[in-house]
Amino acid sequence: MDGGVKKSGVTSSQVARRAGVSQSAVSRTFTPGASISPKTREKVMAAAQELGYRPNAIARSLITNRSRIIAVVMAYLENLFYPDVLEELGRLLVKENYRLLLFTGHMDRDSDPVFDQLMQYRVDGIILASTTLSSHLSEECATAGIPVVLFNRTTERDAVSSVTTRNREGGRRIAEFLIAGGHRRFGYISGVESSSTNRDRFAGYREALAEAGHDDIVIGVGNYDRAEAEAAAREMFSRPDRPDALFVANDHMAVAVMDVARYEFGLSIPNDLSIVGYDDVGPARWASYGITSMSQPMKRMVEATVNILMGQISSGEIEAEHRILSGDLIVRTSARLPKTGVVEIDGRRIYKPGKS
Amino acid sequence: MDGGVKKSGVTSSQVARRAGVSQSAVSRTFTPGASISPKTREKVMAAAQELGYRPNAIARSLITNRSRIIAVVMAYLENLFYPDVLEELGRLLVKENYRLLLFTGHMDRDSDPVFDQLMQYRVDGIILASTTLSSHLSEECATAGIPVVLFNRTTERDAVSSVTTRNREGGRRIAEFLIAGGHRRFGYISGVESSSTNRDRFAGYREALAEAGHDDIVIGVGNYDRAEAEAAAREMFSRPDRPDALFVANDHMAVAVMDVARYEFGLSIPNDLSIVGYDDVGPARWASYGITSMSQPMKRMVEATVNILMGQISSGEIEAEHRILSGDLIVRTSARLPKTGVVEIDGRRIYKPGKS
DNA sequence: CTGAAAGCGCTTACAG
DNA sequence: CTGAAAGCGCTTACAG
Known part of the structure; x- marks a missing residue:
């Protein structure tokens, strides 16, 4: 099938002659x-x-056993958070003289064809964003001496390096904010239920609500997907005990949920319903939405990711490292404000309970 | 700096033994x-x-003189159109058993370091999205036998393959639609002024307006950038002769312009101002915006791109090919409707002048 | 500092 | 169908 002839390029011997x-x-x-x-x-x-x-970088790789290629696996790019990450990764990797081989789609099952390709190209490192690796596959990477970093996700066993933010604290902070805002009925629209981000955000949210005596949370499943989040929102907003405070597990879904609330149910935000999201991604900041959102420090997360990778590549030591960063609750207009605790720092309004 | 040891993996000789x-x-x-x-x-x-x-794919490449890697250069990913394209490209390339090496940033100047890297990795093909190649560089690719396809852009000299849509007709269609809607003062917020998409869209718009006797167009420069488009919009909306019909060169900017109009100037859309965009990209469809927009058939564009590449790789013939596809003017709520010409096809409302 | 030589892990005529 | 051998374009001890 490959009948074509690619001219083979100038070689070092020709130059030598x-x-x-x-x-x-x-x-x-x-x-x-x-x-x-x-x-x-x-x-x-x-x-x-x-x-x-x-x-010829290919020939060089064969000798040096280094491809200077980093594989980046991203499950999906619809959520603008990930294109942002990708662009920043590209910037940093190029600076380190590495190339970025992109794979979209999941890597969940064992013996995935995508995984085979990673291994065949002898990539020097792997970044997994919004997806994880089976324990079997991560072992294989360790055996092959290829560092792997999970971006914005962790696994239970801590066996593989990761960069995350304090999602549990984020969930707590959101609950505190909504409680302080005087809300009474709390809702949650989840991400992918098995993901660590979703579990942690929800755990923190639920804990803090429970401590304040709120044990009933109305829950919908959004799977980090617009359409599913919309469907979950429709169902939730149709209930007689519709929440007046809703935490949506990321901004990508929160934007969609807000549209459903306003345009399908005629709800006024934040008067009838307060919505808080997560990520502080582009559309959350747009005037039509103005979503109050827990930020994730994307640039620092990317920096930490590249850092771990470079460290492990040059040292040859592949020991799981976990970098955990912090975000802030960026206050905009999608949720009712508490009486105290909202402060302005560098032109951004942030919720810091205890301050005013 | 690379002190580490990567285990060199199992070889075919070991398996043979x-x-x-x-x-x-x-x-x-x-x-x-x-x-x-x-x-x-x-x-x-x-x-x-x-x-x-x-x-070992690296060793194989050295012999076969085929890397099975396609380089994709994308200037920026903020505009969701491009992440969509990237995801679809990934899907199609993987199906053809090719890998995707991603470069973000521009490739405008000669002897760009990014270009050097492409050549060093002996990629089998290059896709340039939202950026072009200098004639010098494209010649070098031709000499090396590496096919190049421009995605959503062309160059004057037609020397390099491209996939585009009928931007000029799109611009015309938008003008016709706005004229038929009874508008009187027309505005345009441009993309990157030297880009072929911008030139063609504007040329069609201006021609059709001129034919109807509208020679004055209020123009702002947006450079396909949110912040610049916002600034241009602010200036335009402050003018005494503010347009009542505005074509924004893509949806990425149109969304931002719409927010400026509504939230900074208190304009009612489409009563005070009609806005039409281009691309029919995600946010244009969101309920908060509902932007009337010329669509670009992204999937078919990607398919055509991969098609050209695969054809040239397997035949070895690198002759510039130009695929030009058509879109539709998708009618939503951001612009006043003409009395006739809006038809419903497959659940989408489309403007087809002459029909009703 | 320099060159001759070995070898990285494969594919592919070639001969059997 | 199979194996021995050459060679893809480099890097890197080694000896000078």
Whole structure:
């Protein structure tokens, strides 16, 4: 099926011949830190320029056993949080002289074809965003000496490195905020129920509500998906005991839920219903939404991810590392305000209970 | 700086020894269509399984002169149109057994470092979305036998393949729609002024307006950027001759412009101002916006792109090909309706002048 | 600093 | 169908 002929490009031997030096000299010229005299280098560079030579990264990888490629697996890109992450990852990886091989879709089952491809390309590291690895696959990576970092997700056994934020505290903070705002009936629209982010956010929310004597939470399942969140919202808003305070597990869904509330049920936000989201992603900030949201410090999360990877690649030590960052509850207009605790810092309004 | 040791993985020779066959036999087992007896294959497969062998794609590339990697360059991902494209590209490329190497950022200048990397990895094809290549660089690709496809953009000289939609007709259609809607003062917020999409959309819009006797168009520059579009909108809405019909060059900006109109200027849409966008991307469909927009058939565009690439890779013929698709003017609530011409097809409302 | 040589892990004529 | 051998384009001891 591949009948075509790709011209095979200029090689180091051709450059060597042209420059009147050995092939090794050409190689050294393009290897930072290699021992080469200025004069030889100059001859080589001239010949390379004339011929349009570029070292073949594939051949280099074969020798060095380093591809300088990082695989990034993202389950989906509809949620703008992830494109933002991807762009930042690209920026940082390029700075470290690494390339980014992108896979979309999940990696849940064992012996996934996507996983096979990662291994075949001998990637130097793997970043998994919004998805996790089976314990079997992560073991295989460890055996192969390939560092893996989970982004915005963890596994129970802590066996694989991860970068997350304090989701449980975030859930608590949201509950405290809504309680302080004088709400009485609390609702939750969940993400993917088995995900660590969802479990932690909900656990914190429920705990703090329970401590304040609120044991009944109206729950809908959104699976981090717009359509499912909308369906869950419709059902929830049709109930006689419709909540007046609703925590939606991320902004991607919160935006959709807000539209359902306003345009399908005619609810006034935040008068009839307060909505709080998570991530502080683009649309949450748009004037039409103004969603009060727990932020995740995306740039610092990406930085930590690249950091862990680079550290493990250069040290060869693959020990699970867990970086846990903190966000803030960014206060906008989608939820009723408590009397105290909202402060302004650097032009952003933030909820810090105990302060006023 | 790379002190680490990556275990070098199981090789075909190791599998061969274990299976009691030659290394060639192992290779043939993993080469579809190669001549190998079922018995040998079975022995090899068993040994491979035990050892956890996976063919080294890097080594294979070196021989076959095919990396099975396609480079995708996307200038930015903030506009959800592009993440959508990326996800669809990933789906299609994986189906063709290709990998996707992602680069974000522009490729405008000659001898770009990003371009160097593409060449060093000997990618089999390049897709450029929302950015173009200098003529010098595209020549170099042609020389190297690497097919390039511009996605949603063209160059003047037609020298490099492209997939676009009829942007000029789209601009015309929008003008016709707004004229038929009885508007009197027309505005335009542009994309990147040098881009072919922007030029074509505006050219069609202006032509059709001129034909109807409307020669004055109030123009703002948005550069396909939210913040710039907002600034342009503010200036435009402050003018005494504020338009009552506004074409914003894509939905990504239209959403922002709409928020400025409603929340900063208290304009009622579409009563005070009609807004039409382009792309028919996610947020345009959200209830808070409901933007009337020229659609671009994203999936078919991606399909055409992959198609061109696969054709050129397998034939070895790199002749510029241009696929031009059509979209529809999807009618929602952000613009006043004409008396006739809006029809409903498959549950979507579309403007087809001449029909009712 | 430099060159000759070995070798990375494969594919692919070639001969049997 | 099978194996021995050459070779893809590099890096990297090794010896000078």
